[in-house]
Amino acid sequence: MREQIMNHTLSTVQIKPASRVPEFLRKKKRWNEILIQGFLFFCGFVSILTTIGIVFELGKESLLFFANPDVSLLEFFTNTRWQPSIGEFGILPLATSTLLTTLIAMIVALPVGLSAAIFLSEYASSKARSVLKPILEILAGVPTVVYGYFALTFMTPVLRGIFGEQNVEIYNTLSAGLVMGIMILPLVSSMSEDALTAVPRSLREAAYGLGSTRLETAVQIVVPAALSGIIAAFIIAISRAIGETMIVAIAAGSGSNFTFNPFKAAETMTGYIARISGGDVGYDTPDYNSIFAIGLVLFLVTLGLNILSRRLSAKYREVYE
Amino acid sequence: MIDHQTQTKPPIISAEDLCIFYGNFRAVKNVDMKIVPNQITAIIGPSGCGKSTVLRSFNRMNDFIPNCHVTGKITFHGHNIYDEDVDPVQVRQKIGMVFQKPNPFPKSIFDNVAWGLKINGMKGDLSEPVEQALKQAALWDEVKDHLKKSGLSLSGGQQQRLCIARALAVKPDIILMDEPCSALDPIATLKIEDLMRELSKDYTIIIVTHNMQQAARASDYTAFFTMDSDRAGVMVEYGETSHIFTNPQDKRTEDYITGRYG
Numbered sequence: 001m002r003e004q005i006m007n008h009t010l011s012t013v014q015i016k017p018a019s020r021v022p023e024f025l026r027k028k029k030r031w032n033e034i035l036i037q038g039f040l041f042f043c044g045f046v047s048i049l050t051t052i053g054i055v056f057e058l059g060k061e062s063l064l065f066f067a068n069p070d071v072s073l074l075e076f077f078t079n080t081r082w083q084p085s086i087g088e089f090g091i092l093p094l095a096t097s098t099l100l101t102t103l104i105a106m107i108v109a110l111p112v113g114l115s116a117a118i119f120l121s122e123y124a125s126s127k128a129r130s131v132l133k134p135i136l137e138i139l140a141g142v143p144t145v146v147y148g149y150f151a152l153t154f155m156t157p158v159l160r161g162i163f164g165e166q167n168v169e170i171y172n173t174l175s176a177g178l179v180m181g182i183m184i185l186p187l188v189s190s191m192s193e194d195a196l197t198a199v200p201r202s203l204r205e206a207a208y209g210l211g212s213t214r215l216e217t218a219v220q221i222v223v224p225a226a227l228s229g230i231i232a233a234f235i236i237a238i239s240r241a242i243g244e245t246m247i248v249a250i251a252a253g254s255g256s257n258f259t260f261n262p263f264k265a266a267e268t269m270t271g272y273i274a275r276i277s278g279g280d281v282g283y284d285t286p287d288y289n290s291i292f293a294i295g296l297v298l299f300l301v302t303l304g305l306n307i308l309s310r311r312l313s314a315k316y317r318e319v320y321e
Numbered sequence: 322m323i324d325h326q327t328q329t330k331p332p333i334i335s336a337e338d339l340c341i342f343y344g345n346f347r348a349v350k351n352v353d354m355k356i357v358p359n360q361i362t363a364i365i366g367p368s369g370c371g372k373s374t375v376l377r378s379f380n381r382m383n384d385f386i387p388n389c390h391v392t393g394k395i396t397f398h399g400h401n402i403y404d405e406d407v408d409p410v411q412v413r414q415k416i417g418m419v420f421q422k423p424n425p426f427p428k429s430i431f432d433n434v435a436w437g438l439k440i441n442g443m444k445g446d447l448s449e450p451v452e453q454a455l456k457q458a459a460l461w462d463e464v465k466d467h468l469k470k471s472g473l474s475l476s477g478g479q480q481q482r483l484c485i486a487r488a489l490a491v492k493p494d495i496i497l498m499d500e501p502c503s504a505l506d507p508i509a510t511l512k513i514e515d516l517m518r519e520l521s522k523d524y525t526i527i528i529v530t531h532n533m534q535q536a537a538r539a540s541d542y543t544a545f546f547t548m549d550s551d552r553a554g555v556m557v558e559y560g561e562t563s564h565i566f567t568n569p570q571d572k573r574t575e576d577y578i579t580g581r582y583g
């Protein structure tokens with residue numbers, strides 16, 4: 001380097017303007033910056049690679065499944081029976097029970113979660129909040145397997161006591177759905193609360209200044225202003241419920257059942273995947289391959305919900321300075 | 322200090338020995354102030370002297386600040402608004418407020434004005450009262466063709482007039498304005514000042530401003546506040562604006578309005 005500069009200055013050859021830059025202004029190679037930047041990029045890229053890997057694996061195995069002559073795409077989406085042992089591959093019974101448990105969970109989680117969020121952000125004193133929030137966070141930290149046994153050994157007996165043992169089966173989607181709702185509640189309430197507290201105080205003051213009550217302000221001004229965040233919370237909650245596995249595997253029953261009766265046992269898509277992947281079904285059998293096809297459907301549904309959530313929250317996003 | 326006219330007209334609202342505390346800290350002390358109806362009263366003073374705190378105590382907006390409490394009296398229609406059995410929601414219906422930064426609701430222009438009417442129990446077709454309020458706020462001609470557009474789509478000055486229209490719609494007696502022009506450009510500011518003059522025929526206006534020219538231009542009465550040695554805000558002088566600005570009685574007022582302090 002030095003030699004080069006010497007050569008340049010000695011010779012009468014035209015000197016590049018860059019090399020006239022004095023030492024203290026000259027561009028430096030900051031190796032640590034380059035290294036760290038590269039590392040950060042790599043970490044960001046890992047998530048993309050993982051997604052690509054998942055899609056590839058699901059797609060590949062699903063293709064194997066659909067290549068099977070016993071399986072047709074049309075039948076897969078229309079047949080109301082799922083009995084791989086006799087060659088019936090209709091996803092509908094699994095899908096309806098996923099839908100049913102999700103619906104029940106949302107009936108619990110959305111209204112209660114949003115109400116809790118409204119209470120926390122609009123009504124609770126800082127003291128009440130400091131007690132309630134940690135409790136909700138504990139609820140969020142309970143392992144799902146514990147919820148599963150809570151459903152089976154507590155919720156189900158309670159339901160059987162209320163509705164009659166002859167009506168409610170030991171494994172049923174109602175119990176699983178209700179407990180799943182309790183599990184998802186903290187997610188809904190904390191995300192909704194974030195959205196509500198992000199609404200500027202000036203908006204609340206404007207409402208109070210017109211002679212509105214706390215309730216009118218909360219429900220008619222603050223909630224609509226936070227709608228984008230609340231909708232995002234709801235949709236993430238739905239995705240979470242669709243993908244939840246442990247509770248339904250333990251409490252909703254094994255064995256597909258095309259029913260909308262919440263008192264009956266019915267296996268969900270995730271429950272089926274969990275059972276087959278942990279069970280003794282041979283590798284490369286249609287049964288085994290089918291879990292990838294179901295996994296792909298689940299993946300597409302949650303992907304669709306995420307896209308919907310982004311769209312909706314962009315649509316409802318209000319602009320504040 | 323308070324001149325003859327103040328005494329002849331009964332005050333619409335008055336503060337008596339008003340002290341405002343944030344926790345143990347006394348932010349404002351011993352304010353006595355009688356507000357003359359259908360006049361514009363300006364509250365001026367350096368930053369931190371409690372101007373906004375006093376203004377917000379007139380419609381119990383300080384209730385929302387934890388640890389804030391008030392001693393003394395604010396008498397409105399013959400009653401202390403801090404009495405146990407007074408509903409602050411009703412107080413705020415009668416004493417409206419316009420804030421420093423325009424804060425329209427994320428609703429349409431129409432709904433911004435109509436909302437206050439709805440929560441106060443008005444039903445049916447609200448287009449008449451909404452139109453009236455927008456006209457009073459000198460905004461009607463600019464927005465009449467797109468009432469369905471979001472209130473947030475308007476310019477800053479228009480947004481502030483929308484907020485004034487919103488406050489007017491519920492027919493308050495008094496409008497409190499907390500530095501309503503501080504976020505606006507000079508032209509929008511002049512528009513608001515003209516509007517205030519127009520509105521003072523029907524309403525009583527109390528305005529906090531850090532802009533002395535604005536107080537001199539736009540108000541009938543001026544109260545000068547400053548910070549005392551114990552950091553509590555005090556009212557130094559209160560009287561007709563022309564007197565305060567031409568013939569201040571107190572050295573501190575004179576220093577402030579001549580720009581030697583603050």
